[in-house]
């Protein structure tokens with residue numbers, strides 16, 4: 474009999490998540506039925522979307538999230554013992570999976586996938602640059618911003634999983650001028666000195682509008698927005714005519730009480746006079762091209778064009794701390810938990 478540990482949602486998050494919002498419980502798993510297999514988690518992802526997304530589910534559910542795990546028992550020949558999968562199994566150490574049960578209607582109901590062959594790279598990358606965040610950067614930048622060589626790209630949340638990859642594709646693959654916005658001098662130094670960004674702005678110590686005007690006096694062609702709020706309004710007012718804005722996320726609002734959010738900045742003047750295009754997206758839009766993104770990102774890693782960093786928290790019991798640390802900006806690159 475296998476015992477699983479899991480985090481269940483005891484209380485819906487309000488403002489910054491509190492440890493008592495989740496409860497760590499144990500569960501005895503039954504025997505496998507035909508078609509099922511048993512996965513043991515090795516790496517779990519903590520991502521910003523979990524904060525707003527989980528609110529639409531009832532209390533008592535297992536906290537949502539993706540993991541990379543090893544198949545340790547199987548009644549399904551397509552998922553043999555020893556293979557690794559990546560899938561949205563939630564915050565749990567052991568999971569019985571029935572692949573038929575996945576509806577694929579949204580990101581977190583995607584069917585678990587056997588890991589692609591990534592050679593000697595860490596399987597944990599399939600939660601980051603070779604997984605959902607990597608594909609978010611790839612498709613969001615190429616398909617929504619549609620950048621052209623020589624253009625200027627600004628990315629916010631630039632030192633995180635998605636942002637650091639967006640900037641590197643922009644700089645090292647597409648030949649753009651790339652400016653990142655991030656929350657510490659150390660992160661800004663990493664972006665410029667190690668990842669090749671042209672410039673980085675620390676939004677906690679600098680006036681973003683003033684620093685951006687200096688870094689890109691001719692204006693901005695593409696903005697990849699991970700954060701929303703005042704930072705994004707400042708960037709939007711420095712767009713060039715026919716600029717494109719990809720709205721990927723708005724982490725500056727995730728912990729805020731809806732009633733205390735600032736009133737929307739008037740963006741219409743810059744949108745109209747600069748004839749801007751702004752489009753929100755969810756990466757599952759490109760579910761049918763998923764492998765294309767992963768293989769391209771893998772190729773760019775192997776060619777040395779993109780680098781990746783992980784902030785690893787050890788121990789399944791520390792999932793909550795890793796999650797809140799990521800929301801507070803304590804991660805550089807992808808935040809993950811190693812069981």
Ligand SMILES: NC(=O)c1ccc[n+]([C@@H]2O[C@H](COP(=O)([O-])OP(=O)(O)OC[C@H]3O[C@@H](n4cnc5c(N)ncnc54)[C@H](OP(=O)(O)O)[C@@H]3O)[C@@H](O)[C@H]2O)c1
Nearest residue numbers: 521609633634635655656699721722723724725755756802
């Ligand atoms: N649309 C999609 O399909 C999709 C898919 C994946 C991710 N996303 C979105 O993409 C964004 C980045 O996700 P990620 O996984 O790469 O996370 P991440 O950037 O690795 O981690 C979150 C980062 O957000 C920054 N942050 C926190 N509070 C902030 C605030 N008030 N203002 C500005 N920055 C703040 C922190 O960095 P600092 O130190 O710089 O503050 C923190 O490290 C999120 O908005 C997420 O929801 C969207």
